Amino acid sequence: MTDRTAPTGRTALPDATAPSSARRRGVAGWVDVRGRRLGGWAFILNRVTGLGVLFYLYLHLLVLSQLAIGPGAWDSLLKNWFLNPVFLVLDVVLLAGLLIHGLNGIRVSLVGFGLVVSRQKALLGAFGTIGAIVLLIGTLMFISHGG
Amino acid sequence: MxxxxxxxxxxxxxxxxxxxxxxxxxxxxxxxxxxxxxxxxxxxxxxxxxxxxxxxxxxxxxxxxxxxxxxxxxxxxxxxxxxxxxxxxxxxxxxxxxxxxxxDMGPFFARLNAVERPLVRESELVPGAHTASGIPQPLRYEDCIECGICISACPIAATDPEYLGPAALAAADRVREEPRGGDVPFVLGLADDPHGAWRCHVAFECSEACPSNVDPAGHIMQLRRSLIGRRWRALLAQPVEAGR
Amino acid sequence: MTGPTDELRAAPGGGRELPERWAPEERDTLPGVGWAWQAITGALVLVLLTLHMIANHFVVQGGLRDYQQVIAYITNPIILPLETLFLVVVSWHGLLGLRAVIFDFGLSARAERIVTRVFVVVWLATIVYGVTLLAILVTRP
Structure with a gap:
């Protein structure tokens, strides 16, 4: 046998950060969906919806400060802004984002723990269907509220 | 025309x-x-x-x-x-x-070497050698043809230059499954790293793109499951050892 | 007897030592722990968010609570701790997720530690802000 304990020196992996590796795609490798498959779409949608919902969370917390000002401030905000059709459309977008991120999150968690790995595509299909149905119901409810 | x-x-x-x-x-x-x-x-x-x-x-x-x-x-x-x-x-x-x-395939091959890739079963090439225990018949190595396609398709390899990458992680999982003399703790040490199995974000692009059905993403998930299991076992074993 | 894998191991780059950038001493936390937290908090967020959405938007006439309805809702002794927990968990999940996105750029161990500390501060500030807001509303006569 070759002496595997022979000092080979510390393995220096070729420096992948060297300028010669300028072809590393960077963020374009996340968001460029050309040539990507379903899982790649799920990855980027998860990322985009996650960042979007985080932005919304802080916006939401900021808006809630109006409650501290008093009943007048909150109720006029409600009447003049949040029941506006534009906001109802934004609500549908938010619900879609939450559904995509939440349902894909379940898939990623299960698969990431090494469970149902071979079924991950079926899981995508099932969750996609569930998400679409819930989004439809939610949208109808938003419309009924707006009307 | x-x-x-x-x-x-x-x-x-x-x-x-x-x-x-x-x-x-x-x-x-x-x-x-x-x-x-x-x-x-x-x-x-x-x-x-x-x-x-x-x-x-x-x-x-x-x-x-x-x-x-x-x-x-x-x-x-x-x-x-x-x-x-x-x-x-x-x-x-x-x-x-x-x-x-x-x-340049250098960084790709270096990663495969680092995880002691089980490139070819020695049992195939050495007359009279036995197959690894529990393996019914010798097969050629894991089908990986080392083309580098998985790294190209991986969204995470696009930003993290230190990522071990799908092929090397799949090879690491094969070492775990069938050590064949490989240094399993060493290889798992490489994989159990923020830039190893945990960097993957489950896009499965590598498995989809792989022209040889290696299913690197599936291996990465199995690897994680095994790493979690090992950590739990280590955690549970600690009080026992401390009591000795 | 020398097998083909031995020759490969002996080849350049085939050494067995841990490559420097995977040295464990650089690690801030156990690898994978952040990922596990993300899955656990994600599951909790799913439950709490569903409750939050149903209670605040789907069972309410008009889809949104007016001031009096908000006060009636959050002064409920079951709702108040649940909404506080929701705030704690959802901000943790969100910030941990953003941290993971930033880490995907392959930061140095030192840069990762700085990002983590900044995010802990932001998380705590979020909780202080939310709890203060809740306290103002709950204690208002």
Whole structure:
């Protein structure tokens, strides 16, 4: 046998950060969906919806400060802004984002723990269907509220 | 009617400020592959075109490249079946560019070596050797042809230069499954790292793109499951050892 | 007897030592722990968010609570701790997720530690802000 304990020196992996590796795609490798498959779409949608919902969370917390000002401030905000059709459309977008991120999150968690790995595509299909149905119901409810 | 197809081929030579695409006309037959087209272009139109290839039958893994934006082996990609009058050919992503369609596979191979890839079963080559326990029959190594397509398709390899990558992690999982003399704790130590199995974000692009059905993403998930199990066992074993 | 894998191990780059950038001493936390937290908090967020959405938007006339309805809702002794927990968990999940996105750029161990500390501060500030807001509303006569 070759002496595997022979000092080979510390393995220096070729420096992948060297300028010669300028072809590393960077963020374009996340968001460029050309040539990507379903899982790649799920990855980027998860990322985009996650960042979007985080932005919304802080916006939401900021808006809630109006409650501290008093009943007048909150109720006029409600009447003049949040029941506006534009906001109802934004609500549908938010619900879609939450559904995509939440349902894909379940898939990623299960698969990431090494469970149902071979079924991950079926899981995508099932969750996609569930998400679409819930989004439809939610949208109808938003419309009924707006009307 | 001309059956000619325009090939837009990525061009870059050392010292160039930027890469560009050159167009070549090629008339494919019904069974012409992209590799046939590229070698013909080199032979008859531009001998300076550089590309890697060897076997012409999806065995050597050297002709991995991007055709119309998707990672493929050029040798088994039929030009007509692409269904486009223009075919764009680019080198693999997330690897250092050497020239035209050639990337430096050094970082990729170094990672495979680092995880002590079980490249070929020695039992296949050594007369009288036994198969690993629990394995009914010897198979060729895990089918990985080391083409680098998985790294190119991986969204995380696009930003994390230190990521161990799908192929090496799949190989690490094979060492775990069948050590064959490999140093399992060492290999798992490499994989159990923020830039190892935990960096993956479950896009499964590597498994989809792999031309050899290695399913690297599936292996990464099994690897995680095993790493979690090992950590729990270590955690539970600690009080027992402390009490001794 | 020398097998083919031995020759490969002996080849350049085939050494067995841990490559420097994977040295464990650089690690801030156990690898994978952040990922596990993300899955656990994600599951909790799913439950709490569903409750939050139903209670605040789907069972309410008009889809949104007016001031009096908000006060009636959050002064409920079951709702108040649940909404506080929701705030704690959802901000943790969100910030941990953003941290993971930033880490995907392959930061140095030192840069990762700085990012983590900044995010802990932002997380705590978020909780202080939310709890203060809740306290103002709950204690208002």
């Amino acid at each position: 001309s059956d000619s197809v325009t090939f837009r081929v990525h061009r870059f030579k050392q010292g160039d400020a930027a890469s560009h695409h050159d167009s070549f006309e090629f008339e494919p037959g019904p069974r012409s592959t992209v590799l046939d087209a590229l070698t013909a272009i080199r032979r008859t139109q531009d001998p300076t075109l550089t590309l890697r290839h060897s076997c012409f039958h999806a065995s050597c893994g050297t002709c991995g490249m991007k055709v119309n934006g998707r990672e493929v082996l050029a040798c088994v990609t039929n030009v007509r079946e692409l269904g486009t009058g223009e075919v764009t050919v680019d080198p693999l992503d997330n690897a250092p560019l050497v020239s035209d369609l050639v990337v």
